[in-house]
Amino acid sequence: MLNFREVQAFRAVMLSGSMTQAAKDLHTSQSNISRVIGQLERRIGIKLFERQIGKLMPTLEGQVFFRDVEHTFASLRGLEEKADLIRKRGSGRLRVAAVPSMAIVAVPDAIHLFAQKFPDVDVTLHVADSLTVCQWLATGYADVGIASEIFNGTSVAHEVACKSLGVCITPPDHKLARKRDAVTPKDLAGERFLSLKSSDVMRKRIDDACQIGGEEKRILAYESHFAAAICRMVSRGMGVSVSNPVVAREYAGQIAILPFAPRIEFSTYLVYPLNVPMNMLAKAFGEAFRESTQ
Secondary structure (H helix, E strand, C coil): CCCHHHHHHHHHHHHHCCHHHHHHHCCCCHHHHHHHHHHHHHHHCCCCEEEECCEEEECHHHHHHHHHHHHHHHHHHHHHHHHHHHHHHCCEEEEEEECHHHHHHCHHHHHHHHHHHCCCEEEEEEECCHHHHHHHHHHCCCCEEEECCCCCCCCEEEEEEEEEECEEEECCCCHHHHCCCCECHHHHCCCEEEEECCCCHHHHHHHHHHCECCECCCEEEEEECCHHHHHHHHHCCCCEEEECHHHHHHHECCEEEEEECCCCEEEEEEEEECCCCCCHHHHHHHHHHHHHCC
16 A cells, blocks of 8 residues: 555655755655655655656656646545535534424524524424423434423433523503513512413423412413413413513514513523534534524
8 A cells, every 4th residue: 555655755756856855845854755755666666766967857657657646636635625615614414403482583593693604504403392302312313402491311411502581571562561670470460471381391480480478369371382472472462471581582572571570590501412522513503592592
């Protein structure tokens, strides 16, 4: 098998016309170049150079061999350029799994940002609840996930993408929309309230925060898996709610968005496969998602 260093030395001599210049180009000594060329000649059984009147001249066989060497180096340059293109623009596909509300409001923006940097990458968006998102990442069905909750035993790596304080949302013409300070549970007493489904981790936190003296004073009118659907129903005057501001702000102008007390923290997680090297495209998408939720 040919030795790359020997071929590289031969090419340097052919391009420069002398072993002295080839040695300078390759940051080595002339004696080393001469030795390496001799090794190459013995390996391939061809005399590559002759000295004529003090000059180093390639043989006919050397010239033919050089054409093949240049063709090989051109192919290597093409591979290098292809690798550089993949590094800059990516290639292939990215499978994203996300919880419904983020899939509706933040993930499309993240995909848009991602596509500007990686226009040649195909992106597939799968939508499911947090548990299924984590399971998809654990089984390799998706490359990166967006979840509202992390479950023990699902064998995924995760990091917090964003944390936001819950806000109260009301119809624009609601009496609470004119409130100057934070909305409190007392303000919600007697109000028709739109809730997340009972299985949602944030449902219990919101319900606990809205208790007054251990009693429920709200009118629990509607519930949905989708925070985006709740925002839409609020915009239709169907009641009030407490929401993740990342979702609520997508409906600014259609709903009033007000501070809420006590503090309720909404966390959104980036989920990755566990014990698997970080996918370059998944990492880039995570950065895009963070930017889209700021």
